[in-house]
Amino acid sequence: MCPHQNGDAAAPNEPMVQIPMEGTPSNGKRGTSSTNAAAVLEKQKQNPYAPRASDFLSNISNFNIIESTLREGEQFANAFFDTKTKIAIAKALDAFGVEYIELTSPAASEQSRSDCAAICKLGLKAKILTHIRCHMDDARIAVETGVDGVDVVIGTSSFLREFSHGKDMAYITKTAIEVIEFVKSKGIEVRFSSEDSFRSDLVDLLSIYSTVDKIGVNRVGIADTVGCANPRQVYDLVRTLRGVVGCDIEIHLHNDTGMAIANAYTALEAGATHIDTSVLGIGERVGITPLGGLVACLYAANPEYVKSKYNLPMLREIENLVAEAVEVNVPFMNPITGYCAFTHKAGIHAKAILNNPSTYEILKPEDFGLTRYVSIGHRLTGWNAVKSRVEQLGLKLTDEEVKDATNKIKELADVRTQSMDDVDSLLRIYHSGIQSGELAVGQKEALDRLLRQHHREAKGEREPSSSRERPEATTA
Numbered sequence: 001m002c003p004h005q006n007g008d009a010a011a012p013n014e015p016m017v018q019i020p021m022e023g024t025p026s027n028g029k030r031g032t033s034s035t036n037a038a039a040v041l042e043k044q045k046q047n048p049y050a051p052r053a054s055d056f057l058s059n060i061s062n063f064n065i066i067e068s069t070l071r072e073g074e075q076f077a078n079a080f081f082d083t084k085t086k087i088a089i090a091k092a093l094d095a096f097g098v099e100y101i102e103l104t105s106p107a108a109s110e111q112s113r114s115d116c117a118a119i120c121k122l123g124l125k126a127k128i129l130t131h132i133r134c135h136m137d138d139a140r141i142a143v144e145t146g147v148d149g150v151d152v153v154i155g156t157s158s159f160l161r162e163f164s165h166g167k168d169m170a171y172i173t174k175t176a177i178e179v180i181e182f183v184k185s186k187g188i189e190v191r192f193s194s195e196d197s198f199r200s201d202l203v204d205l206l207s208i209y210s211t212v213d214k215i216g217v218n219r220v221g222i223a224d225t226v227g228c229a230n231p232r233q234v235y236d237l238v239r240t241l242r243g244v245v246g247c248d249i250e251i252h253l254h255n256d257t258g259m260a261i262a263n264a265y266t267a268l269e270a271g272a273t274h275i276d277t278s279v280l281g282i283g284e285r286v287g288i289t290p291l292g293g294l295v296a297c298l299y300a301a302n303p304e305y306v307k308s309k310y311n312l313p314m315l316r317e318i319e320n321l322v323a324e325a326v327e328v329n330v331p332f333m334n335p336i337t338g339y340c341a342f343t344h345k346a347g348i349h350a351k352a353i354l355n356n357p358s359t360y361e362i363l364k365p366e367d368f369g370l371t372r373y374v375s376i377g378h379r380l381t382g383w384n385a386v387k388s389r390v391e392q393l394g395l396k397l398t399d400e401e402v403k404d405a406t407n408k409i410k411e412l413a414d415v416r417t418q419s420m421d422d423v424d425s426l427l428r429i430y431h432s433g434i435q436s437g438e439l440a441v442g443q444k445e446a447l448d449r450l451l452r453q454h455h456r457e458a459k460g461e462r463e464p465s466s467s468r469e470r471p472e473a474t475t476a
């Protein structure tokens, strides 16, 4: 079980030191889209990766999240959300600050319809959307639920036209107009999306988007339904569409090849305004752009893009809520909340992290209500990490002595990873040996004797800790 799911911060099965957050220098900030051209050019001279003047289309500092855990997420094979769980997830997402919450079609089942109506009555700040087929029957049910908007979708690729609904572009266009005008007549938002956009004919796409834009659709949506798109294709399609429609542009990206976060970021750079996410990325197959991963990616561009809008420390709680609801663990490599997301191990990393966490961290754990750790009791450790533990324990050792003790930790860790208790006892024994004069730097046999003596004394009081013991994280 991941420690996060026990409500604990990241902490792998190794001894770790929690290190201070104070005085952490801010991450290198990149300019915003409002930066003037001269400043941008100057910045580019210093950093070729800084935003370019041509990035005028970019919405990375100004975007909306359409959170689809309660629609796309319900399509995850393991998902079953009862009413109570749906309400808990909707409330948590609202408290986090997402702009929109998308719900399963009320045409799916009677329970789906009544849950949709119930969530609409919660009075959340987030706008509530439901997601329907491009069909008048679905639209009539949707507008009666009390939603703030309806997301309409229909497949435009040859695959879907042939093997799903069997309709041609003329029929799709005619029905889209009818459904959009009907939803608009109810005074609520309407979005039109082409399913499987990246395998659709570009002329067909631009033609239907242009038509629905002209009749006043609020947003058009692009969907990488099969997860086949790469960032360059996403950039090209969104940028082209940006030149064709005046309305907002939403994008929905599946993660079959692991591109969903990169593609979402690129879509914003190209002028998309709304990104679909789900918590932990759950959805059909391997799902879509994960909320946490998107937040991490935008934070890395500039922390203010997300800090100003979202309650970042809630992310872990929301992920745990959804993970529990769909009976999965938060993946160990999950951005931000993964088991070891803020744990540093190798000696070279540990030294630099202790001097300045930004050396090896692009995300500040404290911004997410999380804690940074340095792992010590392993063969990759270094004397700087050990010294920081020595200081935390209030022991007085010279640098030479810390290096000597570090050699012993490495020798022991070559056999098995040392727990925090193991490291602490070794350091205390080493320290008292030095204080009493029983030990001096380099006296390996004397140190071994003192350690053996300690183990004999401890025997019977407690079992030696196992190499995979749950670590204690100590406060700095």
Ligand SMILES: CC(=O)SCCNC(=O)CCNC(=O)[C@H](O)C(C)(C)COP(=O)(O)OP(=O)(O)OC[C@H]1O[C@@H](n2cnc3c(N)ncnc32)[C@H](O)[C@@H]1OP(=O)(O)O
Pocket: 075, 105, 107, 108, 109, 132, 133, 134, 135, 153, 154, 155, 164, 165, 166, 195, 225, 284
């Ligand atoms: C890529 C996506 O994730 S899109 C969203 C997917 N979401 C859902 O499917 C919601 C849950 N779905 C359901 O509960 C059901 O599939 C329902 C209620 C929507 C439809 O159920 P059924 O009427 O039994 O049809 P079934 O699911 O077998 O087939 C889908 C039907 O919708 C039609 N269809 C498929 N996509 C669309 C579309 N975008 N617009 C209009 N009609 C469509 C198909 O042609 C088929 O029609 P048919 O009954 O004439 O064969």
Ligand SMILES: O=C(O)CCC(=O)C(=O)O
Pocket: 072, 131, 151, 152, 153, 193, 194, 195, 196, 221, 222, 223, 224, 225, 226, 252, 254
């Ligand atoms: O409505 C949309 O834009 C996307 C629908 C969907 O889930 C998909 O195409 O994968």
Ligand SMILES: [Zn+2]
Pocket: 072, 225, 252, 254, 283, 284, 288
């Ligand atoms: Zn999808």
